[in-house]
Amino acid sequence: MSRSDEGRAGRGGIGRFFTLKKLLGAFFTVCLLGMLGFVGLYLVVDVPEGNADATRQSNVYKYADGSQITHTGSVNREIVGLDRIPKDVQRTFVAAENKTFYTDGGIDLKGTARGLINTVSGKGKQGGSTITQQYVKNYYLTSDQTVSRKVKELVIALKVDQRMSKDDILAGYINTSYYGRGAHGIQAAAQSYYGVDADDLTVSQGAYLAALLQAPSQYDWAVASDRGKQLVKERWRYVLNNMVDQGWLDKATAAEQKFPVPDEPKPAPGLAGQKGYLVNAANNALRKQLMAEGASAEEAQTSVEAGGWTMTLNIDKKKQRELERSVDSSLNDKLDPKARKVDARVQTGAASVDPRNGKVLALYGGRDYIEHQLSNATRRDYQVASTFKPLILASALENKATTQDGRPVTAGTIYDGTSERPLEGSPTPYAPPNEDDVDYGPVTVQKAMNKSINSVFAQMGVDVGMDKVMKTAGDLGMDVEGLEAVPAQTLGSMGASPLEMAGVYATFANHGKLVTPAVLKSAENRDRTVDLPKAVGEQVIKRSTADSVTSVLTGVVDDGTGAAVRNPAQDVAGKTGTSDDNKSAWFTGFTPKLVTSVGLFGEDMEKKGQQVSLYGAAGGGRVNGGGFPAQIWADYTFDVMGTPASFDLDTDMGAGVAPPPEPDPSTPPEPEESTPVEPSTPAEPSDEPTSEEPTDPEPSDEPTGGPSIPEPPEESPPGPELPTIEPGAPGEEE
Known part of the structure; x- marks a missing residue:
């Protein structure tokens, strides 16, 4: 075979494999197989479940004006x-x-x-x-x-x-x-x-x-x-x-169009400062409402934690910032934990509510949520002390109570203000001491409120009936479930939170219509919008009762323990309180448009949050409700209240209308009052025993403690400037 014949034979052999027809056939075969494979995949591969991480959401929290407070969750x-x-x-x-x-x-x-x-x-x-x-x-x-x-x-x-x-x-x-x-x-x-x-x-x-x-x-x-x-x-x-x-x-x-240069990056909004307290308050409010709509506690918790909620709070950004500033300038800046151990134990809580609609406008839960997760604005473990006294008066007026000798209880009713006077008509023997064991003798109810005289209100509680007093407290919004109706409760031995007390006093300010403080303005996610309950409810006490209490409480400010908040341009009503062993100090007060409750609590975090005395904080003596709490209240309220307003009261009693009559001159005079101790010389705490349980029936056990400091002069003439009470000033009640 010639060489040319061999070449033709070779080309012919290879050509048999790569003819155009065969190449096209192979191509279409591959395409067909690909199509069949794709059809097979189309039939086999189904749309899977969505990736949970792809839709994982955060909860977003906003101020009332719509600006963002923060967001929570692992995915923003x-x-x-x-x-x-x-x-x-x-x-x-x-x-x-x-x-x-x-x-x-x-x-x-x-x-x-x-x-x-x-x-x-x-x-x-x-x-x-x-x-x-x-x-x-x-x-x-x-x-x-x-x-x-x-x-x-x-x-x-x-x-x-x-x-x-x-x-x-x-x-x-x-x-x-x-x-x-x-x-x-x-x-x-x-x-x-x-x-x-x-x-x-x-x-x-x-x-x-x-x-x-x-x-x-x-x-x-x-x-x-x-x-x-x-x-x-x-x-x-x-x-x-x-x-x-x-x-x-x-x-x-x-x-x-011009290129829209983005803002500079901001740190991820966390929970530091007050943000964590606001987030928890919103979460708790949402959980509570979901449970009210039928969800179990576990289901409500899971729903909130799942994310995707946008919660707009009623918190007013300006008022929130002013409340924080007021606590800092009036108290925190004066504390030196390195120099004084007690200063590290001071916890502050506050809540501010609009009594006309129940909106919670500001909350202060503590210096920093990261350091102290329990909100002082909503905790209920400290005694409310004498801030409970207005509720006793409200119950007396609402139930048309009379004294043991049959006289109607009004702002002008005369009571015996003698310290440690055994109660008349009480099923439980009880003889409460007044602050510093001061004997006042015959005093009007108005003056007893002004000076916060324990013996008067303990007797009034018996006159009304403690079961009725506790019912009225519950009607006004306090959680009294499980509390015994005993005379010792008249000294405010039960626990409550600043938010709770702000709601009670807001009910007074709203003429007896129940105000349940509302943290949430709205709560919604993709699936639903939660219907929130109305913050203002039914008439729980008569308007005349609420207005009479408000009127009497103006006297506490004009001529009593709340003098630190006196303002000649603005009507103010309020009540101070200082609890057992000075473990808590309160001022809860209001104007016609704003109710704010401020509480100071002594807490030793090194001992699992044990309650301790506030005595000596900021280098002073006893921490009274008329001191730091009242100063914080005044600094905040008078900065944010706007145009001054007057109370519109339907009452014929109390300091808001006219001073009540003084006792008849023929009755024994009040004891001469002691000379006050100078603020620069704080008194030492007394060794007087204090009661451990509010229901202790023994008269010898004093339900309230505190250093033995004489009361300040009774009269305190008003002036154009707000008076300043030093942290160790005497004269506060139990």
């Missing part, structure tokens, strides 16, 4: 519907990522093929996916760059596009995407980059956020290199131009 995301995203902002994402989104079938075969080739060849991240595909990757799959994941993405995207509306897919994409700065979803991104809600984004800002998705770290203006800034501006302009091409934005309007 708040899912919002398209109805909360302006239409032109929605379109910026379509213009940036997938101009054919509204008309395509959910996949981009050319882009997907390019992505597969890039993945197989190791050229890095694929590109060209549709919005539907990116949503599938975010919500159903992972970011793994593998061929199998890309094929699954294609199949699932086709099915998702058939099952979901384009709006739902777009919303899912916008809410599951990561924008940098720890922000997941458009709402978190809007807050992080521009300090606004998604509702308020402009088209220019939307175009920047849409541009970010291509490279969040590289395109964040705050940290971008010069090249990164150039690229993101080009990408931003590309988005706007695409909107013009699609007919979604006028060309002239697009040309007028």
Whole structure:
């Protein structure tokens, strides 16, 4: 065989394998197999359950004006519907990522093929996916760059596009995407980059956020290199131009847009300072309401912790800041824990309520939630002391009580103010001492309230009937369940919180209509909006009763232990209180528009929160309700109260109308009062025993303790300036 014949034979042999017909047949066979394989995958691969992390949300907490307090949760995301995203902002994402989104079938075969080739060849991240595909990757799959994941993405995207509306897919994409700065979803991104809600984004800002998705770290203006800034501006302009091409934005309007430089990054909002206390108060209010609607305690807790709630509080941002400032300037700045051990044991709580609508406008839970998680504004473990006395008077007036000799109890009724006088008509022997064991002799109820005379109100409680007193307290909003109706309760030996006491006094200020302090203004998530109860309820005591108590309480300020809050331009009513062994000190007071309760509590954190005395705090002596608590109250209230207002009272008794008559001169005179101790010379605590239990019937056991300091002069003429009571000033009641 010749060489030429051999060449022809070789070519013929190879040609038999690579004829055009066979190549086309092989190609179509591969395509057919691919199609059959894809159909098989389409039938086998179903749309999986969504990735929980892709929709995990934080709870968002806002002030009453809508500005954000903080958010909680492991993922900074708040899912919002398209109805909360302006239409032109929605379109910026379509213009940036997938101009054919509204008309395509959910996949981009050319882009997907390019992505597969890039993945197989190791050229890095694929590109060209549709919005539907990116949503599938975010919500159903992972970011793994593998061929199998890309094929699954294609199949699932086709099915998702058939099952979901384009709006739902777009919303899912916008809410599951990561924008940098720890922000997941458009709402978190809007807050992080521009300090606004998604509702308020402009088209220019939307175009920047849409541009970010291509490279969040590289395109964040705050940290971008010069090249990164150039690229993101080009990408931003590309988005706007695409909107013009699609007919979604006028060309002239697009040309007028200026690059919206984002805000500087802010530290992640945490729970430090007062934020943690506000978050807990909101969570507790939401849990309580969910349980009222039928959820179990566990179900309510799980619902709150699951995230996705937007809770708007009634907290007024300005008043909140002023309350914090007042506590700092009036007390915290004067404490020196390094120099005085007792100063490290001072805890302050306060709550401020609008009595007209029940809104909680400000809360102070402690110096820092990170250091002390238990909120002093809502804790109920410290005695309320003499802030309970107005409730006894309210019960006497409401029940038309009479004294042991048949005289009606009014502001002008004369009682015996002798210290340690055994109670008449009491089923339980009891002889309470007055503060510093002062004997007042015959005094009016008005003066007894002004000077907070224990013996008078203990006897009044017996005259009314302690069961009726405790019922009235419950009607006014105090939690008295399980408390014994015994005379010792008249000295405020039960526990209550500043928020609870603010609600009780708000009921007085609101003319007897029950005020239940409301922390929450609204609570909603994607699935529901919670219907919150009304904060102002029914008439629980007669208006004349509430107004009479208010009138009497103005005397405490004008001529009594609350003189530190006296203001010639503003009507003020209130009551001081100092508990057993000076472990707590209170001032709860109100104007017609604002009720605030301030409590100081002695707590030794080194001994598991043991209650201890406040004596000697800030370098003074006894810490009285008319001292630091009243000073904080006045500093805060007179700064935020606005235009002065007068009480509108329906009453014919009390200091608010006219001073009650003094006792007949023929009755024994009051004992001569002692000379007060100078504030610079704090008195030593007495060794008098104190009662351990409020129900102890032995007359010899004193229910209230404290250092033996004489009472200050009874008269304290008003002046144009608010008087200042030093921290060790004497004369406060138990």
